Amino acid sequence: MSRIRNILFAATIFWSLSQTENLQAQDFAVKTNTLYLATLTTNIGIEFAINHKTTLELSGAYKPWTVRKNTNIRLWLIQPEGRYWLCETFEGHFFGTHLHGAQYYARHKGKILRWLSNRRGGDLRTVTLGF
Numbered sequence: 001m002s003r004i005r006n007i008l009f010a011a012t013i014f015w016s017l018s019q020t021e022n023l024q025a026q027d028f029a030v031k032t033n034t035l036y037l038a039t040l041t042t043n044i045g046i047e048f049a050i051n052h053k054t055t056l057e058l059s060g061a062y063k064p065w066t067v068r069k070n071t072n073i074r075l076w077l078i079q080p081e082g083r084y085w086l087c088e089t090f091e092g093h094f095f096g097t098h099l100h101g102a103q104y105y106a107r108h109k110g111k112i113l114r115w116l117s118n119r120r121g122g123d124l125r126t127v128t129l130g131f
Helices: 002-018 034-038
Strands: 030-032 042-049 054-063 072-087 096-110 120-130
Touching: 034 042, 042 072
Parallel strands: none
Antiparallel strands: 030 042, 042 054, 054 072, 072 096, 096 120
């Protein structure tokens, strides 16, 4: 069964790469946040150029598991972003706006963080402007 799964995975990767013949390096970017990865939060971002001065990005993060027995932090996050580049796309400075949407849950049982000794959770919704 695993041999069939490996063959299907390889065929899917080969097909995906064959469909990207029209993409160029300055039209498309795949990103990850290594600080999220350090906290075992999976994340990915995709940014693509609309024209020679404007890009759109969609990033997401997800952490569904418990790392330690007494500490539990779970979250999901989605972040669309629009950027206007001052020179050309993916080069130099830009003005941008982000929308954030997330839900989180945190629990800690222990003596170190007493303020987190019960469950905390909530929603996050923000709009930011950046340079």
